[in-house]
Amino acid sequence: MSLEENGRQPAAESTNELFERAVRLHSRRLLAIARAIVGTRASPEDVVQQAFMNLYQHRDRYDWREAGGLMRRTVVNESLRILRQPHMSVLPDETGDPSGLSQSPSRHLIESETVIHVRRAIDRLPENFRAALVLCEYEKMSYAQIAETLNASIPQVKTWIHRGRRQLAELLRAYAEQT
C-alpha cells in the first residue's frame, strides 16, 4: 500500500524518516522508469540516486507524505537531462534476464528474444517518445499527468505517444522481415 493510500503520517515523523520511507516505497518502480528512459546510455541507479539527492538537498520544501509524483517527475527529468549531455558512454546491455515471463523453457526463450528486440527498439526512440511511452504504459498515467511530468502540452504528449508506437512498430517490422 502506498503512502498516498495510507493517508497522512503522524506529525511526529521527521522529514528524514519520511524520505527513507518514500525511498523504500518507490525506488523499484523509479529504477525501472530510469532504465526505460536512459536505456544503456547511463546507469539507472546513478540516475535515480542523483535525482533523489537533488530532492534531499531541498527536502524541507516538499511534502514527503505524498512523494510518489514528485520523485517520478524528478527521476524522469534527471534521466532526460543525462541523455541530453554530450559524450554519453554506452553501458553493457542487461537485457538477458527479463523477469515475469512464461514458465515454459521454449516459450521463455522466444519471449525473451522478443523482449530483447523490443527493448532495443525502444532504446532507439527519441527520448521524449520513450519517456511518454513508459509513463503511459508502465506507470498507467493519464495524458494530462504525463504532460505535467514532462512539462509539455497534452496534444504534444498524444503526438509523442502515437509517433513512438508507430516508430516502434516500424522498427519491429523491419526486424521481423530481417529474421
Next chain:
Amino acid sequence: MAVNDSDLELLHAYLDSELPVSECEGLWRRLAIERDLMGELDHLREDHAVRSMVWNSLEPDDASVARLQAKLMRASRREDFMSWTGNALRIVASVAALILFGFTVGWLGRDRFNGAPSLANMPSSAPHMATAGSGGIPLTSKIAVEVHDRSGKLVTVQEFDSMEDARRFVHDVQAAQSAAPSGGDSNLGPAMDKF
C-alpha cells in the same frame, strides 16, 4: 477500408482509456462494421501486451533495489553531515568576519579620535571648546575665550581660529584693562592663564 493515421491515433487513445465516452460509442459502431479497424485494434492490443512484458522486464531485482536503497541512505546521511558542518562553518565564519570588521573599523578610526581632545580630558581652567548641545563632540577646532565681568558673570564667548589669535586677543584685553583707570569692567575667565 484501410486504417489511416487518425484512426490509429483514435485506437491508441481508446486503448489508453483517454477517449471520451461520446467518441467511444462512435468507435464501437465503426468497429462493429469495419473489419480492418477491428483487425488493427487486435493488432495494437498484441503490441501492447508485448510492450507490457518489456516494461515488466525493466523492473530491477531485489538485490539492485537493496543496493540502491543502501546507497541512498548512505548518501543522505553524508548530506546531513555536510549540511551540519556547512552550517557550523558558516556561523564560525560570520563571527570571525564580525570580529575582523570591528577591529578594522577601530584601527582605521583610531587617528581621528586620538587627535581631538575631549572635554573630560581638558583642565577646568582651559579655554572652552565650542560644542554642539551637551554631547561634548567638538564641531570645529576653534578656540573659545570666555569674557566675564567682575562679578564672574559670563559676558561673551569669543571664538578664534588659532591659538595665536586667541593669545593676541587676551593680550589686547589685558592691555586695555591696565590702561583703563578703574581696570575695566570685564575680566577674562580662568582660561586667560593658559595664554
